[in-house]
């Protein structure tokens with residue numbers, strides 16, 4: 349496990365705040381996923397040992413929660429809300445158009461740069477359809493705005509890549 | 516807009532120059548009520564909340580003061596307070612506003628509530644997707660801690676209580692209070708069976724626990740400021756205070772609107788406040804209290820007797836927006852989320868969309884909910900994909916009626932009610948869909964669907 353020192357520090361601070369160590373398991377899963385991009389088997393074993401639990405105790409939560417994942421995904425995580433208020437405003441169309449613009453027609457919904465997924469209602473139904481890109485919520489992404497929106501994401505992503513390669 | 520809002524909880528939100536930092540909140544008299552509270556006895560605060568009649572804003576509408584009264588103060592175990600900020604009932608987006616725009620109002624409400632129930636520790640369980648919301652709350656807590664408004668020896672009162680922001684991870688069932696508790700304990704969020712696991716008696720870590728919604732707790736400082744009796748004058752008897760309604764779907768001006776309970780009707784909300792439907796569109800249906808509440812069909816009539824014995828005879832537009840109005844019309848006000856559906860929508864598709872949600876979110880402990888929600892999804896999806904059968908409507912109805920009352924938690928009802936009410940009220944459209952597809956079966960016509 350190669351966690352960044354900041355992540356380790358956050359984990360150490362977190363555990364004693366809770367009445368039981370086990371309560372820290374979900375927050376630690378979040379921190380590990382932020383650090384590594386996903387939660388590997390090794391990571392689950394490491395978290396379990398850290399909290400005096402069995403690996404199954406971590407595995408059962410990683411496999412339950414939609415936001416936790418066992419495999420890496422594309423550089424940008426694009427989550428299109430699928431539920432009724434967004435669907436009524438075109439979210440199925442939005443997802444298709446985003447896939448076409450960012451991944452290419454017939455190439456599925458994920459590649460090294462982008463993972464595009466449907467998620468269920470993210471509590472912004474009044475500004476439907478909404479799309480969350482990584483941690484940022486984008487409101488009112490109607491089908492006719494997708495083209496420009498995709499351009500903006502592509503630009504950001506290229507910038508992220510060049511800043512990483514400069515490091 | 517003909518009917519003015521009455522903003523109490525959202526008074527500061529969206530005001531020019533108002534930010535979510537503590538200075539803004541202190542500038543409008545923030546935390547004065549916490550100061551007042553620590554000079555009162557916990558019993559006196561609980562009494563004010565009881566007198567206010569404030570009902571839970573999370574979905575069930577249970578009176579908060581009464582809930583606090585169920586706490587077992589003699590167990591010798593620590594007491595916990597949890598704010599339910601999981602906000603995941605489709606259609607609902609009011610807690611997001613309260614958290615993003617005035618987080619200190621929530622922190623103050625929570626610290627007063629914590630003091631009143633003598634909580635040892637308090638949590639805000641916020642849904643995982645609200646990254647910004649969690650950061651805003653973390654910062655608000657540190658700002659409040661620096662001013663001794665939470666943490667050790669709050670305002671010199673001798674009372675100490677910390678507040679932890681705990682993030683969920685995308686599971687709707689964590690909004691159910693006992694699932695939420697399991698989630699904080701670090702387990703799979705499988706709801707617990709009641710009895711015996713009423714949180715007020717056997718909650719977090721098997722200790723007495725109060726779980727309240729964000730909006731409920733944001734009311735607490737205002738109850739103390741006005742006094743319970745004065746607060747109870749807002750709204751109508753049994754439906755006190757204001758509510759923040761989240762309106763979405765197909766209206767001209769969707770959004771969040773705060774009104775006294777019973778201060779307007781569903782029709783006024785849709786047509787006046789929200790500007791009505793799109794050009795040339797007609798109202799077809801309204802889901803009045805979050806996606807699990809039973810659908811109302813335009814043109815339906817609702818009649819019966821109200822709690823006070825008086826008779827009512829309403830059209831959809833006449834239903835008063837309070838707790839009891841939608842309930843009297845056979846639905847519920849739930850989380851205050853109104854989803855408006857116009858006449859361009861295929862009602863079977865709308866149901867299929869919701870069924871996909873509930874099938875995805877069932878935790879899987881109870882067979883009727885796990886299997887039933889999946890069957891309802893599969894059948895309605897198949898109907899939308901060109902293979903509708905006339906008998907599907909009865910099959911769906913029959914499945915829906917075999918779930919509620921037979922499960923551990925109310926997700927059973929939540930997943931059954933849409934199908935139960937859609938198939939009952941739009942029976943004609945389900946049958947027409949099947950007939951229509953049959954008629955065109957040989958033409959290979961492309962089935963159009965956009966909601967599933």
Ligand SMILES: Cc1cc2nc3c(=O)[nH]c(=O)nc-3n(C[C@H](O)[C@H](O)[C@H](O)COP(=O)(O)O)c2cc1C
Pocket residue numbers: 570571572573574575576577579599600601602603604687688689690691692693726727728729731732924925926929
């Ligand atoms: C399936 C399900 C989901 C729920 N989701 C939420 C939610 O997201 N937010 C919430 O406050 N209450 C939710 N509730 C209601 C809670 O169980 C609980 O009643 C509420 O948090 C109590 O707070 P209140 O009395 O202040 O309303 C949900 C209930 C069920 C059955």
Ligand code: SF4
Pocket residue numbers: 688705706876877878879880881882884885922923924925926927
């Ligand atoms: S009713 Fe559904 S969500 Fe609730 S405990 Fe049972 S299976 Fe889980």
Ligand code: FES
Pocket residue numbers: 429430431432433434435468469470471472473474476478605606607
């Ligand atoms: S339905 Fe998309 S945010 Fe609620």
